[in-house]
Amino acid sequence: xxxxxxxxxxxxxxxxxxxxxxxxxxxxxxxxxxxxxxxxxxxxxxxxxxxxxxxxxxxxxxxxxxxxxxxxxxxxxxxxxxxxxxxxxxxxxxxxxxxxxxxxxxxxxxxxxxxxxxxxxxxxxxxxxxxxxxxxxxxxxxxxxxxxxxxxxxxxxxxxxxxxxxxxxxxxxxxxxxxxxxxxxxxxxxxxxxxxxxxxxxxxxxxxxxxxxxxxxxxxxxxxxxxxxxxxxxxxxxxxxxxxxxxxxxxxxxxxxxxxxxxxxxxxxxxxxxxxxxxxxxxxxxxxxxxxxxxxxxxxxxxxxxxxxxxxxxxxxxxxxxxxxxxxxxxxxxxxxxxxxxxxxxxxxxxxxxxxxxxxxxxxxxxxxxxxxxxxxxxxxxxxxxxxxxxxxxxxxxxxxxxxxxxxxxxxxxxxxxxxxxxxxxxxxxxxxxxxxxxxxxxxxxxxxxxxxxxxxxxxxxxxxxxxxxxxxxxxxxxxxxxxxxxxx
Amino acid sequence: xxxxxxxxxxxxxxxxxxxxxxxxxxxxxxxxxxxxxxxxxxxxxxxxxxxxxxxxxxxxxxxxxxxxxxxxxxxxxxxxxxxxxxxxxxxxxxxxxxxxxxxxxxxxxxxxxxxxxxxxxxxxxxxxxxxxxxxxxxxxxxxxxxxxxxxxxxxxxxxxxxxxxxxxxxxxxxxxxxxxxxxxxxxxxxxxxxxxxxxxxxxxxxxxxxxxxxxxxxxxxxxxxxxxxxxxxxxxxxxxxxxxxxxxxxxxxxxxxxxxxxxxxxxxxxxxxxxxxxxxxxxxxxxxxxxxxxxxxxxxxxxxxxxxxxxxxxxxxxxxxxxxxxxxxxxxxxxxxxxxxxxxxxxxxxxxxxxxxxxxxxxxxxxxxxxxxxxxxxxxxxxxxxxxxxxxxxxxxxxxxxxxxxxxxxxxxxxxxxxxxxxxxxxxxxxxxxxxxxxxxxxxxxxxxxxxxxxxxxxxxxxxxxxxxxxxxxxxxxxxxxxxxxxxx
Numbered sequence: 001x002x003x004x005x006x007x008x009x010x011x012x013x014x015x016x017x018x019x020x021x022x023x024x025x026x027x028x029x030x031x032x033x034x035x036x037x038x039x040x041x042x043x044x045x046x047x048x049x050x051x052x053x054x055x056x057x058x059x060x061x062x063x064x065x066x067x068x069x070x071x072x073x074x075x076x077x078x079x080x081x082x083x084x085x086x087x088x089x090x091x092x093x094x095x096x097x098x099x100x101x102x103x104x105x106x107x108x109x110x111x112x113x114x115x116x117x118x119x120x121x122x123x124x125x126x127x128x129x130x131x132x133x134x135x136x137x138x139x140x141x142x143x144x145x146x147x148x149x150x151x152x153x154x155x156x157x158x159x160x161x162x163x164x165x166x167x168x169x170x171x172x173x174x175x176x177x178x179x180x181x182x183x184x185x186x187x188x189x190x191x192x193x194x195x196x197x198x199x200x201x202x203x204x205x206x207x208x209x210x211x212x213x214x215x216x217x218x219x220x221x222x223x224x225x226x227x228x229x230x231x232x233x234x235x236x237x238x239x240x241x242x243x244x245x246x247x248x249x250x251x252x253x254x255x256x257x258x259x260x261x262x263x264x265x266x267x268x269x270x271x272x273x274x275x276x277x278x279x280x281x282x283x284x285x286x287x288x289x290x291x292x293x294x295x296x297x298x299x300x301x302x303x304x305x306x307x308x309x310x311x312x313x314x315x316x317x318x319x320x321x322x323x324x325x326x327x328x329x330x331x332x333x334x335x336x337x338x339x340x341x342x343x344x345x346x347x348x349x350x351x352x353x354x355x356x357x358x359x360x361x362x363x364x365x366x367x368x369x370x371x372x373x374x375x376x377x378x379x380x381x382x383x384x385x386x387x388x389x390x391x392x393x394x395x396x397x398x399x400x401x402x403x404x405x406x407x408x409x410x411x412x413x414x415x416x417x418x419x420x421x422x423x424x425x426x427x428x429x430x431x432x433x434x435x436x437x438x439x440x441x442x443x444x445x446x447x448x449x450x451x452x453x454x455x456x457x458x459x460x461x462x463x464x465x466x467x468x469x470x471x472x473x474x475x476x477x478x479x480x481x482x483x484x485x486x487x488x489x
Numbered sequence: 490x491x492x493x494x495x496x497x498x499x500x501x502x503x504x505x506x507x508x509x510x511x512x513x514x515x516x517x518x519x520x521x522x523x524x525x526x527x528x529x530x531x532x533x534x535x536x537x538x539x540x541x542x543x544x545x546x547x548x549x550x551x552x553x554x555x556x557x558x559x560x561x562x563x564x565x566x567x568x569x570x571x572x573x574x575x576x577x578x579x580x581x582x583x584x585x586x587x588x589x590x591x592x593x594x595x596x597x598x599x600x601x602x603x604x605x606x607x608x609x610x611x612x613x614x615x616x617x618x619x620x621x622x623x624x625x626x627x628x629x630x631x632x633x634x635x636x637x638x639x640x641x642x643x644x645x646x647x648x649x650x651x652x653x654x655x656x657x658x659x660x661x662x663x664x665x666x667x668x669x670x671x672x673x674x675x676x677x678x679x680x681x682x683x684x685x686x687x688x689x690x691x692x693x694x695x696x697x698x699x700x701x702x703x704x705x706x707x708x709x710x711x712x713x714x715x716x717x718x719x720x721x722x723x724x725x726x727x728x729x730x731x732x733x734x735x736x737x738x739x740x741x742x743x744x745x746x747x748x749x750x751x752x753x754x755x756x757x758x759x760x761x762x763x764x765x766x767x768x769x770x771x772x773x774x775x776x777x778x779x780x781x782x783x784x785x786x787x788x789x790x791x792x793x794x795x796x797x798x799x800x801x802x803x804x805x806x807x808x809x810x811x812x813x814x815x816x817x818x819x820x821x822x823x824x825x826x827x828x829x830x831x832x833x834x835x836x837x838x839x840x841x842x843x844x845x846x847x848x849x850x851x852x853x854x855x856x857x858x859x860x861x862x863x864x865x866x867x868x869x870x871x872x873x874x875x876x877x878x879x880x881x882x883x884x885x886x887x888x889x890x891x892x893x894x895x896x897x898x899x900x901x902x903x904x905x906x907x908x909x910x911x912x913x914x915x916x917x918x919x920x921x922x923x924x925x926x927x928x929x930x931x932x933x934x935x936x937x938x939x940x941x942x943x944x945x946x947x948x949x950x951x952x953x954x955x956x957x958x959x960x961x962x963x964x965x966x967x968x969x970x971x972x973x974x975x976x977x978x
Contacts, residue, residue, distance in 0.1 A: 016912045019912055020912060023915045046807065046808070046809075049808045049809075050804065050808055053800075053803060053808055054800060054804060057796070058799065058800060058803055058813050059796070059799075059813055059815035059846055060815070061813075062812065062813075063808035063809055063811075064809065065809030065810075070559070070560050070561050070838075071559050071560035071561070072559050072560070072561050094808065096809050162767070165774060278651070285654060307546070307548070310547070310548075311542075311543060311547060314542060314547055315539065315543060318535065319535070319538045319539055319542055319552035319583065320535075320538075320552055320553065320554030320585050321554075322552075323551065324547050324548055324550075324551075326548035326549070331820065331821050331822050332820050332821050332822075333820050333821075333822055349559075357548055423505050423508055423509060426512045
């Protein structure tokens with residue numbers, strides 16, 4: 001137990017340090033800080049959160065509670081509500097509850113078994129590793145209190161007329177299940193320790209001491225991370241360089257085996273197109289469609305015909321039902337957050353399509369080839385992307401991924417056509433010619449991407465696109481089949 | 490009636506023009522385009538929207554339908570759902586339905602009388618005038634069809650097995666009320682004409698002709714507006730200059746009459762603070778509070794103690810229940826939209842507080858004084874802001890506005906203290922000294938702001954803040970009283 005006067009003296013110096021660190025973080029924006037608050041009720045969770053906002057400049061700390069999700073959140077993967085509250089670099093967020101809440105509660109209530117619980121923990125730890133690599137410093141606090149101490153705390157609160165309102169049936173129910181709750185949490189804490197993403201367990205017997213301990217941990221972490229970021233910033237200057245262009249892809253690449261001569265004549269195209277359009281219209285009218293959300297993305301070499309294929313696809317969808325998201329340079333709000341954030345913003349609600357013209361695969365394509373991110377960054381992206389797509393699929397999204405492939409000759413022909421046709425001029429510039437020189441590097445990157453991110457649920461569809469009609473039919477057919485088979489499931 | 494071949498020839502040249510104009514708009518970003526689609530069902534509304542996305546680059550056009558609002562939207566003012574879909578400059582949005590839908594439907598169904606209907610139209614026209622001034626080109630299309638033509642359209646659709654699904658009970662109900670619906674719409678159209686914000690009425694008898702006419706109107710408007718923007722951009726260079734600093738405010742300003750010597754001693758402060766805190770806690774626990782959303786904003790001279798007052802206020806609110814929004818430079822996403830957009834993003838849901846540290850009043854304070862916007866811009870802002878706050882209040886927000894006032898001497902003392910105290914250093918810089926020289930201009934701007942934006946429902950509270958304790962108590966008491974009186978209403 002810490003005396004009030006000792007506490008005040010400690011806090012006075014701690015807050016000066018925290019404030020200075022917060023200012024430095026705001027000024028240099030090397031990372032954001034995310035504080036997760038979990039634990040036994042009555043162990044000082046809300047008091048500590050209150051103190052954190054008092055000790056530092058509260059304008060740069062956002063607190064969020066995650067009780068019942070809203071309707072918009074319910075229509076999307078469970079992580080959506082956490083993603084939308086992620087702080088930008090330089091700022092801090094305090095989450096009451098997090099991605100741990102649901103699995104811990106489900107396991108405490110015995111609604112899930114041990115195996116699935118540990119699978120959930122594994123997913124969470126992969127998420128946290130990704131956030132860490134993307135500049136989100138995640139600090140996890142578990143506020144602990146033994147059963148006896150909890151009983152006393154509740155009785156004390158009830159006895160005081162100023163605080164008795166805080167003790168409701170819910171608090172006593174929590175008391176009843178606290179033994180099991182703590183045991184389940186212990187497993188989560190051990191799993192974090194084992195993965196090198198440890199929790200800080202806070203003894204909640206003395207609420208003031210608990211708050212102080214959290215403040216100190218926060219201070220030490222911020223200090224250490226700011227120092228490391230300063231060192232890293234100094235070292236960086238010499239190393240940022242585009243990687244060497246590798247040789248052409250190995251013979252096992254599906255790009256090598258692609259028959260680019262495939263084509264379809266105009267009449268057959270028209271006939272097939274109308275048929276597929278009708279099938280898509282029928283699929284969209286099915287009642288089950290209302291719980292599906294197709295997520296369709298397009299990648300491919302420049303001038304491979306992504307835009308044209310997208311236009312033929314959207315012609316078959318009610319414009320009120322889809323959003324088309326072109327991926328170009330990120331906005332400053334997007335740049336300040338993990339790279340997947342800008343895609344999470346567009347995750348569709350029930351019964352709606354989202355079409356991405358270029359996508360999160362930019363990480364392992366243009367960012368890799370141009371050296372916009374480090375090798376470690378794009379290497380970890382494969383599994384991060386697989387996780388992301390799994391989350392989409394689990395929430396009812398039908399993920400369809402297209403790579404449109406043309407030959408180098410065909411690209412040259414289309415580039416020249418763009419230069420020669422006035423109304424196509426805007427589609428060609430020096431960047432395109434520059435990228436063309438990196439063709440082999442893009443083929444290597446694409447081939448590795450197919451190998452690592454073609455999953456059972458969302459395989460890549462590689463479309464020979466020298467013949468535009470052939471490519472457009474292939475795209476539409478693949479989308480129709482994917483949606484029909486999701487409806488049958 | 491236009492023949493198919495004529496139509497195709499017309500469309501071929503029209504789309505080239507539209508595409509070129511769209512590219513120019515994207516490159517120069519002088520404004521955004523918002524197309525509102527209303528009218529009788531079966532008159533070509535969805536066909537036209539589909540064609541627009543086909544004729545132009547669909548990646549820069551976002552279509553939105555406004556059917557049932559989501560839960561998050563229902564908790565906020567009706568305009569929220571439209572604001573969140575406003576396109577950034579350079580881009581285009583197509584809205585199926587808009588702020589007109591609800592009032593026109595309500596009037597058609599006789600749920601509101603003629604007077605209230607025209608009040609709603611007036612509000613809408615003020616909104617549209619604001620959007621126009623903020624660089625949103627709003628194009629309103631009314632697709633019209635006589636009762637006879639509508640009957641024929643529905644019967645034709647029903648007869649064709651490919652389209653019969655489009656005719657449901659809803660369509661026939663629409664047919665029954667179409668006479669009254671068109672009469673009500675006619676009033677909205679006339680009101681728009683009278684206000685210089687006209688509709689384009691589109692004859693829907695021939696759907697292709699209707700689409701073509703919309704495309705032409707869009708082309709003509711974009712062409713005209715791009716030309717005007719180019720002229721304006723050329724003229725601009727010479728004119729952007731900070732306005733002259735005016736004299737001190739007239740004697741009628743409440744700032745002149747403020748007693749800055751007011752103070753409170755520490756003991757009385759502590760006692761009063763605890764009492765007010767308790768009242769706020771009790772108010773928050775009332776069931777009725779769950780439908781209230783306090784919106785509290787702080788303005789005032791630099792170093793007037795806004796941060797300290799906010800901190801004392803938030804100490805009395807559960808951190809999970811409020812969001813604190815510091816207003817600094819806008820992000821690029823915010824800059825590309827009307828100035829109120831960045832505040833609409835933070836409008837709180839039910840039972841939640843939002844606290845703005847500086848606010849939309851920046852328009853008539855810093856932007857006016859520094860010449861960041863034109864005189865016309867800040868002059869129109871008073872009524873725009875009053876409208877915005879009315880919308881908040883109508884939706885259950887309790888709007889509380891504070892101006893913290895200190896004397897020039899007290900400011901000087903605090904500036905020096907900030908310079909001399911290491912951990913306060915970050916709060917003072919050359920900007921602050923520069924602003925201080927414009928003190929009289931800020932007093933003039935603030936005085937005019939009080940006169941024009943103190944309304945019955947949300948008056949300004951001007952707080953003498955030379956004594957920090959006095960100011961903090963005054964702030965907390967005003968918030969408590971505002972919430973209590975909203976609960977009693």
